[in-house]
Amino acid sequence: MQGAFCCIGRISYGSHHSRFKIGANRSGEYSSSRPHYFWVFSDDANDPHNRSVAPDAAFVKVNCAAIPGTLLESELFGYEKGAFTGAYSCKAGRVELADGGTLFLDGIDEIDMSLQAKLLQLLQDGQFSRIGGQEDRQVHLRVICATNRHLEQDITQGRFRQDLFYRINVVNIQLPSLRARVGDIASLVAYFLDVHQARHKVQVQPLSSAVMSLLEKHPWPGNIRELENLIERYVILGSEDAISSDLLTWENTHAPSDVPLDGQIHLKKVTRQAVHELERKIILSVLEANRWNRKRTASALKISYRALLYKIRRAGLPSKRTLTNSPLTVVPPASIDD
DSSP states (O other): OOHHHHHHHHHHHHHHSSSOOOOOSSSOOOOTSSSSEEEEEEEOOOHHHHHHHTTTSSSEEEEGGGGGGGHHHHHHHHHTTTTSTTTSHHHHHHHHHHHTSEHHHEEEEGHHHHHHHHHHHHHHEEEEOOOOOOOOOOOOOEEEESSOOHHHHHHHSSHHHHHHHHHTTEEEEEEEEEEEEEGGGGHHHHHHHHHHHHHTTTTOOOOOHHHHHHHHHHHOOHHHHHHHHHHEEEEEEEETTHHHHHHHHHHHHSSSOOOOOSSSHHHHHHHHHHHHHHHHHHHHHHHHTTTOOHHHHHHHTTSSHHHHHHHHHHOOOOOSOOTTTSSOOOOOOOOTTT
């Protein structure tokens, strides 16, 4: 992350100079009439704009996925009066509104192939024309593109223009997903707690170390938005059960199988791990079905009460059902070789 922030800081500071060089993939000098652009995998494109030498200039965001393809062209480039039915007056597009500032295209992979050609012209020479217009217009802006897909694959499948890809791929900043930066979870949790406590005007206790451990183990398929929603739910309901139960359920439903496909596989160890994981899911399901009554659970599983206690401890499950407003107790699972 520090490398990404450093890169954002460097390109933000110098990207409004009249002439500059940027990027290893494509080097060259650009005149002040041409747009400045770089490709960002990010949820927040305001940071490079706010760090730039012209933070007070316009920042215009376009959610390409939320606008139908037939309307996106008029939204981006505007139209002249009488260009189509209902065009009773002229309208400036988002490109014109961003002149002198930053245009953020969120979900550039959703743009239709026909519109990609017009966008390519904008990136090449900073010129465009409104729908129904007879003259080209000139703009000077910076373009930030964001996507959560691999555009190289879209190119091979015929969904994205190769020339447009190489035009926007000047500076490629890939921000790792939340599951790849576990060390940031504690800071993000503290931040979201402050934000939502202020928003909902309530005070809650800091999360226990057991719940923090669950958060760090979670794969976060919904990325930071999922974490923020969990923290907001905790702030609203005021109970760790509101989030710990979901984390435990997800873990036992979607637990991945870590099989190294690029090296040697220890078959006995992998098989033992899969058996332990399946056993853990079954025990948790039966415990929940019996309202965490361990004697009835042992009877339902046809094992001794003592064996159930041992398996609960080895699986890292709570020794008893957690109560509202009480910290969740999670016992670390025993070694797979046990």
